[in-house]
Amino acid sequence: MMLLGKTIIVTGSASGIGARTAELCAQLGADVIGVDRREGGPSLSGFIRGDLSSQAGIDAIVGQFPQRIDALCNVAGLSGAPGAAPTVAVNFYGLRGLSEATATHIRPGGAIVNVASIAGYGWRANLSRAKSMVAVTGFPDVAAVLKDHNVAEAEGYPLSKELLLLWTQLAAHQPRFRQNGVRVISVSPGPVETPILGQFRQVFGDKRVDDDIAAAGRAGTPADIAPVIAFLCSDGARWINGTNIAADGGLEAAVNAQALGF
Numbered sequence: 638m639m640l641l642g643k644t645i646i647v648t649g650s651a652s653g654i655g656a657r658t659a660e661l662c663a664q665l666g667a668d669v670i671g672v673d674r675r676e677g678g679p680s681l682s683g684f685i686r687g688d689l690s691s692q693a694g695i696d697a698i699v700g701q702f703p704q705r706i707d708a709l710c711n712v713a714g715l716s717g718a719p720g721a722a723p724t725v726a727v728n729f730y731g732l733r734g735l736s737e738a739t740a741t742h743i744r745p746g747g748a749i750v751n752v753a754s755i756a757g758y759g760w761r762a763n764l765s766r767a768k769s770m771v772a773v774t775g776f777p778d779v780a781a782v783l784k785d786h787n788v789a790e791a792e793g794y795p796l797s798k799e800l801l802l803l804w805t806q807l808a809a810h811q812p813r814f815r816q817n818g819v820r821v822i823s824v825s826p827g828p829v830e831t832p833i834l835g836q837f838r839q840v841f842g843d844k845r846v847d848d849d850i851a852a853a854g855r856a857g858t859p860a861d862i863a864p865v866i867a868f869l870c871s872d873g874a875r876w877i878n879g880t881n882i883a884a885d886g887g888l889e890a891a892v893n894a895q896a897l898g899f
């Protein structure tokens with residue numbers, strides 16, 4: 638009962654990784670409140686139907702949160718198939734807005750766990766663009782921000798995760814989180830068998846997805862990712878902060894070997 642007595646919010650709880658994370662956190666003793674734009678997923682202590690793609694949507698969701706929570710798991714995301722602007726809006730600016738609005742609800746020692754992706758691997762190579770886009774505060778006109786930064790339509794998904802990986806490291810040191818004793822961490826899955834994987838095949842092509850699955854040894858399942866998120870919410874992870882944990886069967890190691898030549 639690693640999470641006994643904790644109150645944990647899980648976004649994206651209606652499907653895939655979020656559904657399994659919510660279910661597992663509840664099995665480990667937490668009161669879990671799911672958030673999703675559609676119904677579904679496991680039966681939980683609470684469920685808030687809401688949309689993370691606008692500030693108004695975020696405000697409506699946070700207004701229903703309990704006064705004190707222990708962890709926010711930011712799992713909801715889009716594949717890129719709906720377009721770059723909606724994808725960056727949900728995967729980065731919406732996630733950040735929800736996290737910022739939730740910070741004061743989180744108890745000291747609590748955590749914000751962001752589901753990023755191996756797809757965000759390019760954050761260092763594209764650092765100046767990522768810095769500039771993360772520096773845009775609030776919930777911006779995302780289409781205008783993408784235009785200002787010359788972002789191609791196909792870059793929406795990887796870019797959203799590059800921004801998230803950079804922001805996770807920045808947020809861990811921001812007073813808003815740090816002074817409240819809130820850890821901010823990311824988890825980067827490799828390819829995982831969920832409905833989004835079919836969309837990745839459309840966006841990135843079968844070859845890219847199949848190559849990633851081959852490098853990882855097999856496709857993952859939500860059950861490969863949920864325990865990592867649950868652990869990061871627990872007190873056992875109390876000194877893990879501002880970092881990224883790959884849960885990808887070794888895919889990042891293979892990408893490093895290729896990119897860095899070892």
Ligand SMILES: NC(=O)c1ccc[n+]([C@@H]2O[C@H](COP(=O)([O-])OP(=O)(O)OC[C@H]3O[C@@H](n4cnc5c(N)ncnc54)[C@H](O)[C@@H]3O)[C@@H](O)[C@H]2O)c1
Nearest residue numbers: 649651652653654673674688689713714754828829831833
């Ligand atoms: N499956 C993979 O291969 C893989 C790999 C790396 C990272 N990820 C990341 O894992 C996370 C979860 O993906 P998944 O594989 O479980 O996909 P999924 O499609 O099964 O689940 C995503 C959930 O997010 C919800 N959602 C989307 N937009 C929303 C919005 N605006 N407001 C509220 N809820 C919204 C959806 O309704 C859905 O229930 C995503 O952030 C994704 O980028 C997935």
